Structure formats: structure tokens, C-alpha cells
Amino acid sequence: MTATPHWHLLVYVEKQYRDEVVELFKRKALELDGNERGAKQHRCKVEDIDHEKGSATAYIAKYISKNIDGFAGDDERSDEDPEMLLKDNAKRARAWASMWGIRQFQFYGDAGVGVWRELRRLTAGDITDEELEELRICADVGCYASYLKRQGGAMVKRCDLAARLYYETTEPNQFGETRNKIIGVRLVNALDFVKSRFKKWVIKRKPKVEQGSEQDERTPNSGEFSPPWTCVSNCNPQKGAFSVNDIENFMNIHRNEIERIRYFLELHKISSRWITDYRLCRLVLGDKVGIYDGLTVHWNGWELVVE
Incomplete structure (x- = not known):
């Protein structure tokens, strides 16, 4: 082969x-x-x-x-x-x-890891039955051998397991289909079960938010921008603050201030990768700009101040 x-x-x-x-x-x-x-x-x-x-x-x-x-x-x-x-x-x-997409290795035929996983969701005090509590403790401390022994041993038949998963039938979906969903564990000879799943998840559409309020929540109008999380100068300006043409025109009008700011940036050994053209415009307007290590710079009209 x-x-x-x-x-x-x-x-x-x-x-x-x-x-x-x-x-x-x-x-x-x-x-x-x-x-x-x-x-x-x-x-x-x-x-x-x-x-x-x-x-x-x-x-x-x-x-x-x-x-x-x-x-x-x-x-x-x-x-x-x-x-x-x-x-x-x-x-x-x-x-x-x-x-x-081949699964190379798998155990099968043991006492069932599903019950083990559900027991590990539970904490002390959730179970009143002594036999089931012993199984929970074995799972909690991570001793699978002890858990397997209390389930009936390595050669136990499925019908002779001490504890099993407990399921409930879900509501029909849009196609009228139902499925069995794990919600807890129980002893085979017991009528009651212990619930191990307490959260219920549903899929919903994201609620619509007005564009203005969403923008205000995402980027507070503080005038200060966070430093980029990489060394790449991908600084996204506030929406509607400057367009590409606006930046070019602004830099032509304030050419002298831009040259002085660049001189002081070089004097302070601040790499140009931290200061994009958009940030130069913000500095000219007197805004603070974040660079690295929590530092900020701003232009007071005659010199660059690093804080």
C-alpha cells in the first residue's frame, strides 16, 4: 500500500x-x-x-x-x-x-470525552450527588485515569457507563429542522440532570447606527491621534478632515512652517516615518500628534515641543 x-x-x-x-x-x-x-x-x-x-x-x-x-x-x-x-x-x-483536511489521529471507544468536558465546566457546589461529584473532581484535577475508572473502566460498554450527556431538542429552524443540544450531564440511573451550559447564543444582525454618532464614538474629537501600531505610516485621518487635494494645497500655502517643522523633527531625531503629510498639516494647525513610547509633539509657532 x-x-x-x-x-x-x-x-x-x-x-x-x-x-x-x-x-x-x-x-x-x-x-x-x-x-x-x-x-x-x-x-x-x-x-x-x-x-x-x-x-x-x-x-x-x-x-x-x-x-x-x-x-x-x-x-x-x-x-x-x-x-x-x-x-x-x-x-x-x-x-x-x-x-x-484529513484528521490523522483519533481515540475512539473509551468512556467518552464529552462527559469529561462538561464536568470541567462545573465547579464545587454545583453537584449534590456524591458519585457524580467524584467524577467532577477527577475531571477538575485532570486525572483521566481516575475518571475512566469511575465510569466503569477502559473496557466498559456504552450501556454500562456511570454518567452520560444530557440533551435537549432545539426549536425548529427556518427549514423545520431540530437538533439535540448538550445542556448538562446525568448519572444513568438518575432522573435529574446537572446543567453545565448556562449561556444561550443567538445570531442577530448588527443594529444600524447613525453614521455621525458611530464616527463620534469611534474617533473622539480631541484633536490628538494615537501613534501607529506599526512602523508603516498608515495614518488614517478623520473622515472629512482633509482630502488628498486639501493636504497638497495646505502644504503649498504653509510651505515655510512645514520646512521649519521638518528641520526641528530632524533636530530631535524623530524619523519621518512617524510624521505623514497629514500629520504635518495637523502640527501647523497647533494640534498634538502622538509618535512613539507615549510621546507627543506639537508646534507652538516657533519651535517643536516634545512631551
């Missing part, structure tokens, strides 16, 4: 169900075009863990490493291309998965 996307699954199964599980996997693998040449030999391969060769965890950890960053495999070569380093192969695998 060189260069063919495929699964590596690590499955823990009770002995009495082993043959049945293998049969189900093989049947699924051959469901589509199962009669084509080589399908029965290559579609689904099953190997029992040989503890003399290593543990199941070590086996799967290697495959995870091979598809993430090739950790601890500096001198190892790719299985697909002996001339390619394992780390380079991992970069290609990640790029391929990113391009096609």
Missing part, C-alpha cells in the same frame, strides 16, 4: 469478541469492489500483538511520530522511500493531511 492512504488501528478487545470484531472489519473493508484482484489479501490485515517484539503502545507511538515530526528518528529512513529521511517523510505526510 505504498503511497496509498490507509489506517493503522490499535484495538483492545475482550477475547470472546476477538473473532467477531475481525470479521466485521474485514467485511467492511471488502464492502466496495471486494472481488477485485488482491482485495482479500491487502484490504485488511490483522496482527495480534507480540509482546516479545514490543508493546502495543510502542507500536502505535512510532507511527504517530512518523506522521508528526519524526521525533527520535534522526538516522531512520522512510518505509516508502529508503533514500528519504524519516523527518522529511513526516513533513510530507503532514502537508498531505493539511491539504485534504
